Amino acid sequence: MAYVTVIDEQNSAAAGPAANALPNSAGALFQLLRDGTPRTRSDLTAMTGFARSTISARVEELLDSSLIRPAGENSSTGGRPPSTFSFNPDARSVLAVDLGGTHARIAVTDLAARVLAEKEQELDITRGPVAVLDAVGAIAMELLQEAGRSPEDLLGVGVGVPGPVEFATGRPMSPPIMPGWDHFDIPGHLRQWFPGPIMVDNDVNAMALGEHAVTYPGVANMMFVKVATGIGSGIISDGRLQHGAQGAAGDLGHIATPDGDTTPCTCGNSGCLEAVASGPAIAAQLRESGFDVPHHAAMLELVRSGDLEALRTVRQAGRQVGSVLAGCVNLLNPSVIVIGGVVSTAGEHFLAGIREAVYSRSLPLATQHLRIVATQTKARAGVLGASTLVTGHGLSIENVNRLIG
Structure with missing residues (x-):
């Protein structure tokens, strides 16, 4: 089983922070066990410098809370293991x-982000918050029953939405779509169904x-770019997820493309990356060329069939994404850029267009060790991250001490 840790602005949880920097508490000791590695009392005493009676x-306390469990016995050179x-x-x-924009997972x-029950369903975000969240609540209750859990068993609820969010309150802020x-x-x-913390x-x-948690836990500087109904990015810099002053950091889709395109965008401006390189934008360009592609799912089918015009259009969209990402590379110097979202499933032509623009437009020093890759977590990236968001908060030193107390 893969064990994950979380990074966010409030809590940079790690499996082994400096022992002498941790308070003398059960929550502090728990952080040393979160990586899943079995340890003895002696191991923990050596790692922390605390008295053996304190460790015991x-x-x-952690055993009573069920946050840790016995993992067997180590071999011994004599006496009881x-x-x-x-x-x-x-x-x-x-x-x-x-x-x-059009689906929910x-x-x-x-607590290690291992999926116990899961459902994906078409759900149009434009139906409004009450209709969408009521549907989420009903599906979630079914999944809890399927997994043999209850709302009272939850450490918390994590939700990702396709727009800027005021992180402190969990409220969307002027979301364009x-x-x-x-x-x-x-x-x-959501609290009418779930009594615990909701992030x-x-x-x-x-x-x-x-x-990051599942595929690149050792990478301190990376970006995740989602290209689907909209375009956005998540930025991890120096091991921390960056929200910005009002939660708008990473809104890649509303940066104007360098070529001066004037296509109107949903945000009210023109020439935004989202207006020219998102799934609906690519589908619209193919319709203008005479193809019957009512939505971007049909566009993807056309691309996978090997149609040359569709491949050319998708590669050009990749170049548009790459032309905006090039500025991000020069500014942020990530070592990994992960491309996700439904348009990324168009295949290597889309990624090739991104790489072509980034490597030609960015400084050589910034791209010397840069990897631009497709997501490994695929459609699950969002739910894995929402789970990680909750555990990073709920399993912090302070909150573990609160759970135990």
């Missing part, structure tokens, strides 16, 4: 919700967390 007391303890990801569960996970959602109290509405973030921020 804290271990008992020492007992080992490890993180118990089954102690609680997490409800993870990934809302896109909802999952129940354990979410009519009726501006300043809506998402946590307050809301931009969907691409959640995807960045999910991809």
Whole structure:
């Protein structure tokens, strides 16, 4: 089983922070066990420098809370083998919700982001917050029952939405493709089903967390770019997810493309990247060329069939994305850029267009070790990140101490 840690602005949880920098508490000791590696009391004493009696007391507290569990016995050179303890990801569960422009993916996970039950469903974000969130609540209750869990078992709920979010309140802020959602109290509405903490973030921020935790936990500087109905990015810099002053960091889709395109955008401006290189934009360009592509799903089918005009159009869209990303590369100097979203499934032609523009427009020093790759977590990036968002908060030192106390 893969064990994950979270990075965010409030909590940079890690499996092994400097022992002498941690308070003498059960929550602090728990951080040393979150990587899933079984450890003995002696191991923990050596790692922390705390008295053995203190370690024993804290271990008992964590065992009573079920956050850790016995992991067997180590071999011994004589006498009784020492007992080992490890993180118990089954102690609680997490409800993870990934809302896109036209779909929702909802999952129940354990505390290590392992999916226990999951459902994907078409769900148009333009139906408004009440209709969409009521549908989410109904699906989530079914999934909890399927997983053998209850709302009371939840450590919390994580939600990703396709627009800017005021992270402190969980309210969308002027989201371009979410009519009726501006300043809506998402946590307050969901609390009628789920009593615990409810955390809301931009969907691409959640995807960045999910991809980082599962695929690139050792990478300190990376971007996750989602290209679907809209275009956005999640930025991890120096090991932290960046929200910006008002939660608008990473809104890649509303940067103007360098070629001066004047296509109108949903945000009210023209020539935005989203207006020329998103899934609907590519489909519209193919319709103008005489193809019967009513939506971007039909566009993807055309691309996969090997149609030359469709491949050319998709590659050019990749170049448009890359031309905007080139400025991000010069500014942020990431070592990995992960491309996700439904348009990324168009295949290598789209990625090739992105790479072509980035490598030709960015400084050589910034691209010397840069990797531009397709997502490995694929459609699950959002729910994995939403789960990680919750555990990063709920399993922090302070909140573990609160759970135990």
